[in-house]
Amino acid sequence: MQACDTADDRPCVALYWDFENLHASLWETRQGEPYARNDNRFKVQEPLVDVQAVVDMAAALGPIAIHRAYCNWQYFGRYRDLLLQNAVDLVQLFPPGGTAKNGADIRLALDAMEDVGRFAHLGTVVIVGGDSDFMPLAQKLRAAGRxxxxxxxxxxxxxxxxxSCNDFRFYESLPPSPPASVDGPAAAP
Structure with a gap:
């Protein structure tokens, strides 16, 4: 397997987020009630996910070649700057039905399998989401040597x-990202 960065001989990483899944889990932990209660999922969401902490963990595994997140982004605009700073490819998913179940799971799985079939330099696939529906995807990716x-x-x-993963990291165990500078870049002397 070839590396995707000539300065870094490690195989490349594909990072896929079931973004609302992680956000909803963190919301439920904080609020102590179901995320979908009172149609919460159809309201503008406050940022809870430390995007940079997950990106840093993935980047420690190798250069990130694919960075894609799946969500109904109309409610997650407050994550805008964090996602743009990390060059995340945002996949918009409008729920076709009232339950909005499994749309991200299915699309993420299809894209991941297509990507590993097309790009031999992908050695590690990181999947962000706690849903057991990703088990068959993990099995297929591992069978493909990833x-x-x-x-x-x-x-x-x-x-x-x-x-079902080769390695699993609990979000709460990831080192938090350093706080963003309020002043911006320092001026040159």
């Missing part, structure tokens, strides 16, 4: 999903 790293909230991650 390392699978899962990331999910400790409280809501399915144990079978975590076990």
């Amino acid at each position: 390392q699978v790293v899962g990331v999910g909230d400790r409280r809501s991650t399915g144990r079978h999903w975590a076990a």
